[in-house]
Amino acid sequence: MNTVFHSADSRGNANHGWLKSRHTFSFANYYDPARIHFGALRVINDDYVEGGMGFGTHPHDNMEIISIPLSGDLAHKDNMGNGSVIRQGDIQVMSAGTGITHSEMNPNADTPVQFLQIWVFPNQRNVTPRYQQISIAEGEKRNDFQQILSPNADDEGVWIHQDAWFSLAKFDQGTSKTYNLHKAGNGVYAFVLKGNATIAGKPLSSRDGLGVWDTESFDVVADSDTEILLMEVPMELPQ
Numbered sequence: 001m002n003t004v005f006h007s008a009d010s011r012g013n014a015n016h017g018w019l020k021s022r023h024t025f026s027f028a029n030y031y032d033p034a035r036i037h038f039g040a041l042r043v044i045n046d047d048y049v050e051g052g053m054g055f056g057t058h059p060h061d062n063m064e065i066i067s068i069p070l071s072g073d074l075a076h077k078d079n080m081g082n083g084s085v086i087r088q089g090d091i092q093v094m095s096a097g098t099g100i101t102h103s104e105m106n107p108n109a110d111t112p113v114q115f116l117q118i119w120v121f122p123n124q125r126n127v128t129p130r131y132q133q134i135s136i137a138e139g140e141k142r143n144d145f146q147q148i149l150s151p152n153a154d155d156e157g158v159w160i161h162q163d164a165w166f167s168l169a170k171f172d173q174g175t176s177k178t179y180n181l182h183k184a185g186n187g188v189y190a191f192v193l194k195g196n197a198t199i200a201g202k203p204l205s206s207r208d209g210l211g212v213w214d215t216e217s218f219d220v221v222a223d224s225d226t227e228i229l230l231m232e233v234p235m236e237l238p239q
Contacts, residue, residue, distance in 0.1 A: 001215040003200055008207030018053035022046040024209055038189045038211045039235035043119035050112055054105030060096035064120040064160040067092040072113030078102035082131045089137030091148050093158040097127035122161040123238050132158045143175045165232040171222035180217045187213030187235045195226030
């Protein structure tokens with residue numbers, strides 16, 4: 001088993017006033033040659049947007065883009081005709097493929113929104129762009145791994161063009177579970193949303209991250225009530 005640890009305070013820090021963002025991997029003005037990506041996982045941005053502010057219309061292509069609100073609301077519009085609001089308990093995915101433009105705004109003037117934006121390299125280039133949004137709160141599994149993303153359209157959660165599986169772990173203190181990887185050659189990046197946990201033998205606190213690979217399984221132990229996002233992705237980049 002191999003691991004890489006990223007403490008919460010080691011992440012890149014961007015403060016634009018209306019936007020405060022912490023970058024697990026190199027992004028925009030934050031660059032660390034040792035932290036470009038974890039396998040096919042390219043971006044984990046921990047974003048805080050003030051009321052009434054947001055990201056104007058901008059383009060993407062050939063990337064799987066996942067947004068998970070942690071608090072507040074996020075209004076989405078794109079050139080595919082989608083217009084919606086995602087809230088805590090939702091997950092949104094866009095396959096940018098041949099190209100999309102979209103905007104993300106905080107629709108509430110007096111309430112900030114905090115959300116994760118995650119980018120994954122696709123296993124197919126130039127696919128037809130697509131959008132998907134579902135509630136994951138309805139399928140919450142306390143003290144177990146709740147799958148929220150997979151490569152399969154008919155499986156639990158949203159789907160993307162990659163052999164990736166995301167799971168949420170909402171564990172009460174003292175809970176211990178073994179995570180079994182879905183595919184040989186994959187690794188898992190665990191990101192602690194709340195609380196404290198020991199993952200693959202490594203103690204982690206809120207917003208710490210741990211990459212684990214070259215293993216078929218590892219243990220997750222809740223040292224307090226905790227919430228963890230586990231992102232399983234191929235360790236080899238698409239050719």
